[in-house]
Structure formats: C-alpha cells, structure tokens
Amino acid sequence: MTSIDFSRKTVEMIDVVKKFGDFVANDRISLTVHKGEVHALLGENGAGKTTLMNCLYGLYRPTEGKIRINGKEVVITDPNVAIHHGIGMVHQHFKLVEPFTVTQNIILGQETTKMMGILDLAAAEKKVSEISEKYGLTVDPRAKIEDISVGSQQRVEILKALYRGAEILILDEPTAVLTPGEIQELVTIIRNLTAEGKTIIIITHKLHEIKQVADYCTIIRRGKFIDTVEVAGVTEHELASKMVGREVSFAVDKRPAQRGERVLAIENLVVKDNRGIQVVNGLSLDLHKGEILGIAGVDGNGQSELIEALMGLRKVQSGRIRMRDKDITNASPKQIISEHSICSIPEDRQKRGLVMEFDVAENLILENYQRRPFSERGVLDHQEIYKFADQCIMEFDVRPQDAQMTAKSLSGGNQQKVIIAREVSNDPEVLVASQPTRGLDVGAIEYVHRALVEQRDRGKAVLLISFELDEIINVSDRIAVIFEGRIVGEVDAENADENNIGLMMAGGRV
Amino acid sequence: MKFTAAALKEKILKGSLGFTLISMVFGFSLGAIVLLVAGFNPIQAYWEILKGIFSKPKYMSYVIIYATPLIITGLSVAFALRTGLFNIGAEGQYIMGAMTAAAAGYFFKLPMVLHVVVAVALAVMIAALWGGIAGYLKARFGVNEVISTIMLNWTALYLSNFAITIDAFGRSGTGKTYTIQDTAFIDILGHWKRTPEGIEFLRNHPMLWDILKSPVNLGFIFAILLAVMVWYILNKTTLGYELRAVGHNPFAAEAGGINVKRSMVVSMFIAGGLAGAAGAFQVLGVSHRIAKLAVMEGYGFDGIAVSLIGNNTGPGCLLSGLLFGALKYGGSKIQDAMNAPTEVINIMIGTIIIFVAMPKLIRLILTYKSRRGVK
Ligand SMILES: Nc1ncnc2c1ncn2[C@@H]1O[C@H](COP(=O)(O)OP(=O)(O)OP(=O)(O)O)[C@@H](O)[C@H]1O
Numbered sequence: 100m101t102s103i104d105f106s107r108k109t110v111e112m113i114d115v116v117k118k119f120g121d122f123v124a125n126d127r128i129s130l131t132v133h134k135g136e137v138h139a140l141l142g143e144n145g146a147g148k149t150t151l152m153n154c155l156y157g158l159y160r161p162t163e164g165k166i167r168i169n170g171k172e173v174v175i176t177d178p179n180v181a182i183h184h185g186i187g188m189v190h191q192h193f194k195l196v197e198p199f200t201v202t203q204n205i206i207l208g209q210e211t212t213k214m215m216g217i218l219d220l221a222a223a224e225k226k227v228s229e230i231s232e233k234y235g236l237t238v239d240p241r242a243k244i245e246d247i248s249v250g251s252q253q254r255v256e257i258l259k260a261l262y263r264g265a266e267i268l269i270l271d272e273p274t275a276v277l278t279p280g281e282i283q284e285l286v287t288i289i290r291n292l293t294a295e296g297k298t299i300i301i302i303t304h305k306l307h308e309i310k311q312v313a314d315y316c317t318i319i320r321r322g323k324f325i326d327t328v329e330v331a332g333v334t335e336h337e338l339a340s341k342m343v344g345r346e347v348s349f350a351v352d353k354r355p356a357q358r359g360e361r362v363l364a365i366e367n368l369v370v371k372d373n374r375g376i377q378v379v380n381g382l383s384l385d386l387h388k389g390e391i392l393g394i395a396g397v398d399g400n401g402q403s404e405l406i407e408a409l410m411g412l413r414k415v416q417s418g419r420i421r422m423r424d425k426d427i428t429n430a431s432p433k434q435i436i437s438e439h440s441i442c443s444i445p446e447d448r449q450k451r452g453l454v455m456e457f458d459v460a461e462n463l464i465l466e467n468y469q470r471r472p473f474s475e476r477g478v479l480d481h482q483e484i485y486k487f488a489d490q491c492i493m494e495f496d497v498r499p500q501d502a503q504m505t506a507k508s509l510s511g512g513n514q515q516k517v518i519i520a521r522e523v524s525n526d527p528e529v530l531v532a533s534q535p536t537r538g539l540d541v542g543a544i545e546y547v548h549r550a551l552v553e554q555r556d557r558g559k560a561v562l563l564i565s566f567e568l569d570e571i572i573n574v575s576d577r578i579a580v581i582f583e584g585r586i587v588g589e590v591d592a593e594n595a596d597e598n599n600i601g602l603m604m605a606g607g608r609v
Numbered sequence: 610m611k612f613t614a615a616a617l618k619e620k621i622l623k624g625s626l627g628f629t630l631i632s633m634v635f636g637f638s639l640g641a642i643v644l645l646v647a648g649f650n651p652i653q654a655y656w657e658i659l660k661g662i663f664s665k666p667k668y669m670s671y672v673i674i675y676a677t678p679l680i681i682t683g684l685s686v687a688f689a690l691r692t693g694l695f696n697i698g699a700e701g702q703y704i705m706g707a708m709t710a711a712a713a714g715y716f717f718k719l720p721m722v723l724h725v726v727v728a729v730a731l732a733v734m735i736a737a738l739w740g741g742i743a744g745y746l747k748a749r750f751g752v753n754e755v756i757s758t759i760m761l762n763w764t765a766l767y768l769s770n771f772a773i774t775i776d777a778f779g780r781s782g783t784g785k786t787y788t789i790q791d792t793a794f795i796d797i798l799g800h801w802k803r804t805p806e807g808i809e810f811l812r813n814h815p816m817l818w819d820i821l822k823s824p825v826n827l828g829f830i831f832a833i834l835l836a837v838m839v840w841y842i843l844n845k846t847t848l849g850y851e852l853r854a855v856g857h858n859p860f861a862a863e864a865g866g867i868n869v870k871r872s873m874v875v876s877m878f879i880a881g882g883l884a885g886a887a888g889a890f891q892v893l894g895v896s897h898r899i900a901k902l903a904v905m906e907g908y909g910f911d912g913i914a915v916s917l918i919g920n921n922t923g924p925g926c927l928l929s930g931l932l933f934g935a936l937k938y939g940g941s942k943i944q945d946a947m948n949a950p951t952e953v954i955n956i957m958i959g960t961i962i963i964f965v966a967m968p969k970l971i972r973l974i975l976t977y978k979s980r981r982g983v984k
C-alpha cells in the first residue's frame with residue numbers, strides 16, 4: 100500500500116534454480132521485494148513456492164542463482180544465517196515442540212539467561228506478551244503446545260519469528276488454518292508490520308487474501324516463473340487463470356441432494372480434551388445418506404475432539420454414537436474403518452494422515468494393507484500395491500507422478516491429495532472430511548469438492564468440517580453450527596445466511 | 610528409481626552405506642591415534658589385526674564364531690528400533706535364552722535333531738516373553754522400555770546366577786552348570802573330529818583340520834537365516850508394515866486402524882526371541898554350559914552398536930556383526946604380537962566403534978525425541 104520504499108530492495112532472488120536429483124523444483128525464478136512491501140507467491144500445489152522460500156531461509160541451498168538481501172549478495176547456508184540477516188519464516192507445517200509451553204517454544208534457541216546461564220523465563224514471558232499484545236497475537240504464554248488449537252500454534256510461530264527480530268517475514272500459507280476472524284486479525288498484523296518497515300512474503304492459495312493484503316504477486320507454474328503483477332491491476336479470475344494456465348470455476352456445481360435414511364446418529368456426546376476439560380458437551384447430530392452435512396464453527400469449539408471420538412481415537416465419556424443402528428461408541432479405529440465403513444480425512448495431515456517416511460504407495464494402503472489384493476496371508480504384494488498407487492496418482496493428479504516418492508518430499512497440497520485418494524477410494528458409507536482443502540490450490544479445491552459431491556451423489560454420507568464458511572455454504576446441503584461443544588443451530592444450505600451463521604458461530608442467538 | 614552413475618554416486622555420498630564407510634575411515638584413524646598415544650605403531654598393529662583375521666582358515670572361523678551372537682543380538686535391537694522401541698534389554702533376553710537352552714540341553718533326553726529344536730524353541734520362547742514384558746509394560750502402563758529393559762537385564766542376570774546354585778543344575782563349587790547332552794550340540798562334526806577315523810582323516814586334510822580346531826558350529830548359518838528372516842518380515846509382510854508404520858508415526862498408524870499397543874508388544878516379543886536365540890546358539894554351539902556371571906557379558910549391548918552400524922536392517926547387521934567380530938578377535942592378536950595390554954586394545958576398538966556408531970546414535974536420539982515431541 101503506501102508503506103513501500105521503492106528505493107530499497109530488501110530481497111532479490113535472481114534466476115534461482117533448485118533441483119532434487121533430476122527433478123527441477125525451481126527453474127530460474129526471480130523475485131524482487133521492497134522494504135515495506137507485501138509480496139504474494141501464487142502457484143498450484145507443488146509449483147515450488149515452499150522450495151523457493153526454503154532456499155531464502157537457508158533450509159535448501161539453491162543449485163544455481165543469486166540471493167541479495169538489502170542489496171548485498173549473501174550465501175544463506177542455514178536458518179541461523181537467515182535469522183542473522185533478519186529473515187524469519189513461519190512454515191506451512193509448524194515446527195513446535197509439543198510438550199513445551201508457548202514461551203519455551205518461542206525462546207527456543209534464543210533463550211534469555213540470567214547470570215550463569217539460568218533461564219530467565221519471567222523476562223522472556225514478559226517480552227513475549229509485549230509482542231503478542233502489540234500485534235494482537237493472543238496466546239496463553241504458559242499453555243503447552245499440545246493443548247492449544249492449530250490456530251493458536253500458528254500465532255506462536257509468528258511470535259517466534261518476531262521475537263527473533265525478523266525484518267523480512269516469510270509466511271507459508273499462514274491463513275490455511277485460521278478462522279475468518281483470525282484472518283482479519285492477521286491482516287491487521289501484517290499492515291502493522293509493514294507500517295514499521297517490515298517486508299512480508301506470503302504464500303497463499305486464497306485469491307481474495309492476495310487482493311486484500313498484497314501489493315505485488317509473483318506467479319509460479321510447475322517450477323517456472325510466469326509473471327509478477329501489481330495486485331491492484333488484476334482480478335481474482337485473472338490471477339487464477341495465470342496460475343493454472345486455464346479457466347477455473349469457483350462455484351461448486353451440484354444437483355439437489357437426494358437425502359436418504361439416517362446412517363449416523365450421535366447422541367449427547369461428551370468428550371474431554373488432552374487437559375481433561377470437557378470440550379464436547381452433550382452434542383447430538385444426525386447424518387443421512389446422500390447428504391453433505393457441514394459443521395461450521397470457530398476453531399477450538401470441540402470439532403477436533405468430536406472427530407477423534409467418532410474415529411475411535413479419543414475416549415467417549417458419555418453419550419452414544421450409532422452407525423446404521425449399531426452402537427460404535429468407543430469402538431477401535433480398525434472396527435470403525437473396516438466394519439462400520441467410516442473413513443476420515445484428518446485435520447492434521449502430517450500427524451494423523453501420513454507416515455512421512457513411507458512412500459506414496461505405502462501410505463495409500465495404510466487402512467487396507469491387510470486386504471487383498473495388497474496382501475495375502477500376511478505377505479505384501481508390492482506389484483499390486485504399486486499398481487494401485489499409480490492408479491491413484493493418475494486419478495487424483497498427485498505430482499510428481501512417482502509412487503516411490505516419500506510423503507515427506509511431496510508438497511503440502513500433494514500430501515493432502517494422497518490422503519484424499521486413500522480415503523475416497525475406500526468408498527466409505529460415511530466420509531468425514533476435516534479441513535479437506537486446507538492448503539490446496541484452486542484447481543485442486545475444485546477437484547476435492549467435486550469428489551465430495553460425487554460421494555454424496557452415490558448415496559454416501561459426507562460430514563464436512565471446515566473453518567471456512569464459504570466452503571461450508573458452497574459444498575454442504577445442510578449446515579450445523581458448533582459452539583462450545585454443542586450444536587447450536589441447523590440450517591439448510593439453500594437459504595443459509597452468512598451473517599446468521601457467523602453470529603451463531605460466535606455464540607449469539609438468532 | 611534409475612540406476613545411473615550419478616544416482617549411485619549420490620547414494621554413496623548421501624546414503625547410509627557411504628556414510629558408514631566414511632565414518633569407518635575416521636574411526637580407524639582415530640583408533641590409530643589411540644595406539645600411537647599408547648606407544649604402539651598403529652600400522653604394525655593394524656597389520657597384526659589383518660594377519661590375525663585372514664592368515665589362517667582357523668582365524669576366520671573364529672571371527673565368525675565371535676560374530677554370530679553379535680549379529681543376532683544386533684538383529685534383536687534393530688527389529689525393536691524399527692518399531693520405534695529401544696531394546697536395551699537384548700542383554701537380559703540373551704541371558705534368559707542361554708539359561709533356558711543350558712537347562713533344556715542338560716535335563717532333556719531327546720534324539721539328536723529334536724533336542725536342538727526343543728532347546729532352541731524353549732529358549733526363544735522364554736526370551737521372547739522376557740522382551741514381551743517390557744513391551745507390555747510400555748503398552749499398558751506407558752513405562753519407558755529403556756528403563757524396564759535395564760531392570761529386566763539385572764533380573765535376568767541374578768536369575769541365571771541363582772539357577773547355577775541349584776544342585777541339580779550347577780556343578781557345586783565350580784560356578785558352572787553341567788555340560789549339556791551331546792544330542793543338543795550344534796557343533797559341526799564335533800564328535801567325529803575326536804574319533805580315531807576323524808583324526809586320521811583330518812591329518813591328510815590340513816586345511817579342514819585347521820578350521821575344525823575352532824568350535825565351528827551351525828550358529829552362523831542360523832544367524833544368516835535370521836537376518837534374512839528379519840529383512841523379510843520387516844519389508845515383505847503386513848506385520849512388518851504395521852511395525853514400521855508404528856515406528857515412524859504411531860499417530861498416523863493408530864488413525865489408520867493399526868493397533869499400536871499390540872504392535873509394541875509384538876515387536877518386543879520378537880526382539881526378545883531373537884536375542885534369546887543368540888544365547889541359545891552360543892550355549893549349544895560354543896560354551897555348552899553357562900557360568901556364573903560377575904558382570905554382564907555385553908553381547909546385548911554390543912548388539913546396539915551392531916544394529917546402529919548395520920543401519921537397523923537384517924543384512925546390515927550381518928555385515929556389521931562380522932566387522933565387530935573381526936575387531937574383537939583380531940584385536941586380541943596385538944596382545945601377543947606387540948605386548949599391548951587389553952585395555953589399550955579395548956580402547957582402540959571402542960574408539961572405532963563409537964566413531965562409526967555415534968552419528969547414527971545421535972540421529973536415533975533425535976528422531977526418538979521428535980517422535981515424542983516435535984511436530
Ligand atoms: N526434499 C525433496 N525431495 C524431492 N522432491 C521435493 C523435495 N521437496 C519438494 N520436492 C518437490 O518439489 C516440488 C515443489 O514442492 P513445494 O513444496 O515447493 O511446492 P509448493 O508450491 O509449496 O506446493 P503446496 O502449495 O502444495 O505447498 C514438488 O513436486 C515436490 O514434490
């Protein structure tokens with residue numbers, strides 16, 4: 100906006116090439132960012148955005164190309180050098196130590212010590228709360244990471260970079276996990292930061308966010324530089340087609356639902372979180388064949404615990420879950436998946452969804468390795484396993500098309516596609532999708548939404564949990580609003596009113 | 610995956626094999642410095658070791674005999690590690706296996722092959738249960754397996770020493786048990802080589818005679834089979850798939866329907882059985898009895914290093930176990946040849962091994978930690 104100082108180029112990446120073996124993830128990409136500028140990076144899943152930023156942050160060494168920071172050519176060998184140059188990065192997948200507290204995580208590696216190296220936690224905590232107040236990044240400095248929501252963890256990551264005095268802040272898909280309200284807060288934070296002369300590079304798949312916060316946008320397609328545009332001069336549609344290289348449709352096109360009999364009934368469910376606090380408080384819910392039921396709500400209102408309880412990963416304190424009139428309360432995950440045919444796309448893909456060290460093919464059989472044709476009498480049939488993987492890769496457009504690639508080396512969006520391929524190809528009676536499009540590009544989102552609708556059209560039930568109201572309203576047939584562990588309202592998606600739902604999500608009465 | 614020259618080079622540079630080779634070079638250099646500091650010519654010392662390993666068939670068979678239990682305890686540690694469990698308890702499981710095999714070998718009166726089968730099966734079973742206890746404690750009560758296996762090691766040691774004091778089993782006053790029945794021996798041509806025909810025959814075949822001077826036994830063949838079995842289970846079976854999934858990411862494994870707790874018990878059970886087999890083969894093939902233990906013999910602990918150097922794979926343990934066996938046996942040769950005290954030799958071997966294993970140990974500890982905490 101107005102804070103850009105065009106006379107000062109803080110970041111210049113010139114013809115950067117990054118190869119992984121024979122694979123070229125970044126193919127001569129150039130990027131110039133000025134002081135006080137918000138620069139967006141846009142590209143499909145696997146386009147190479149994270150890789151490029153990892154080169155800037157010193158996590159990867161570019162194969163070719165130059166990097167200049169504040170006009171001086173630098174070689175960033177590791178993140179410490181990057182931090183030294185004032186570069187901070189908030190990763191797509193957080194790198195927090197779960198059993199540690201918020202403050203401990205923030206000061207990790209930068210500990211303030213009193214005499215003789217004793218940790219000065221009090222001073223650190225004070226500084227943390229100062230920064231967090233200054234930018235409106237509300238977190239409880241003493242809470243443990245494993246006990247706070249994904250959204251709060253994200254705020255911790257941002258705080259951590261600021262704590263280290265970052266002047267150039269790289270945000271890799273920061274909004275993917277935030278609620279609409281939190282996104283607005285983040286926008287304010289970003290504006291405050293640029294007003295102070297900080298430089299922001301932001302990766303996001305959400306075009307309206309680019310329109311809202313970014314000054315310039317660089318578009319990458321399959322590792323190649325496409326264009327850098329001034330955001331004010333382009334429409335969202337133009338951005339999308341530049342990125343994908345074809346026209347994309349934002350609307351979910353679907354026929355009216357053919358609602359069938361009830362398959363899943365949740366009655367008065369009570370579930371506790373890790374801290375032993377009751378976060379699902381007598382929740383009741385019905386799910387029918389042939390419908391997509393969307394659960395709208397702000398992060399941290401019991402959604403995660405509800406899903407974990409449903410999938411047998413968390414103990415149900417009281418209440419009942421019935422699937423096709425069989426009681427499945429506290430059944431094992433295996434029974435729930437195989438016998439009761441409920442599958443889930445988990446919200447935390449790296450923790451619950453994938454074995455990162457396994458390759459794509461191995462990940463694709465995680466729930467079915469014991470079945471034919473993947474194994475017979477306890478012996479795996481690798482030929483069949485890889486055949487199946489190749490099919491999934493084709494069908495779900497996982498890039499690159501290599502079944503032997505470890506999940507770890509896939510881009511975030513492609514990791515998600517692997518999970519979706521696995522769960523959808525299970526063809527479950529009930530498909531639970533938590534944040535299924537988080538981190539996906541518009542083309543891929545279109546694909547996932549179509550997959551969910553297809554599932555519905557084949558008479559299956561879909562339970563969709565998303566913090567994005569747009570997604571809930573566009574995809575669902577029926578919407579239930581969750582607040583403080585209860586369903587506080589239900590509406591038909593047809594005549595859903597965004598404001599009313601928003602009000603209910605915040606605990607208001609309509 | 611393509612196998613171009615470049616890919617191969619990258620494998621060696623970045624891959625575990627090249628890494629191991631490079632650390633070995635460093636390890637041996639550091640070992641040389643140790644010798645130098647202690648006042649011995651390292652070149653001569655290494656030469657003596659090489660001679661001590663390769664110059665006679667007998668020496669080589671000794672290396673194999675030394676290596677056999679280490680390979681198998683290495684497999685035990687490796688197997689548990691692949692499920693994310695640190696089996697410090699191979700030592701105790703080895704002791705339980707040795708004790709059971711000694712008892713079964715002595716008390717039972719059975720025909721030849723059957724006796725071996727029964728003794729090994731019992732030893733494996735008991736040791737597997739011993740390992741399984743640690744797995745169960747972890748799965749049921751969250752007791753860290755490192756702590757429980759250390760305690761089980763001591764329990765096993767004292768149990769074994771106590772058994773020797775029982776009159777029917779231990780020969781009183783000697784601190785040893787009675788020799789097991791001939792039918793339970795797994796020595797190769799063990800009896801024949803002492804009969805008149807055998808001696809006569811061997812006199813005309815000096816090479817064979819030389820080999821048979823050492824207690825050659827079937828243990829090494831079993832070790833190879835077990836290494837293949839470990840590789841097969843881990844990579845080719847659904848069980849191995851489960852265990853590896855749990856080892857890498859128990860949360861995803863759980864969500865995928867794998868019974869994580871059961872996997873822990875099964876993994877420790879199998880690991881225990883492997884270490885027990887090591888003890889059994891040692892008793893049936895080499896010592897033929899057990900003796901009172903003043904301290905732990907270290908077969909299980911050495912297995913940790915063997916597993917690490919062998920990259921926690923079946924074939925890897927086979928190679929690193931042989932390396933370990935060669936160092937142990939060959940190292941003892943500088944004692945006679947150069948009058949080097951055992952302490953210096955042990956420090957040298959320790960330096961080499963630590964250097965080869967340390968980077969992997971660090972990596973292991975890091976991933977072990979991150980599995981618990983870092984996201
Ligand atoms: N360590 C690695 N080894 C091999 N290939 C890799 C590695 N890291 C990334 N890649 C590949 O490089 C490409 C670019 O990945 P990158 O993570 O940069 O994508 P991205 O643009 O951030 O995508 P997303 O929006 O899905 O996060 C992908 O095809 C990915 O599979």
Ligand SMILES: [Mg+2]
Nearest residue numbers: 149191510511
């Ligand atoms: Mg990315």
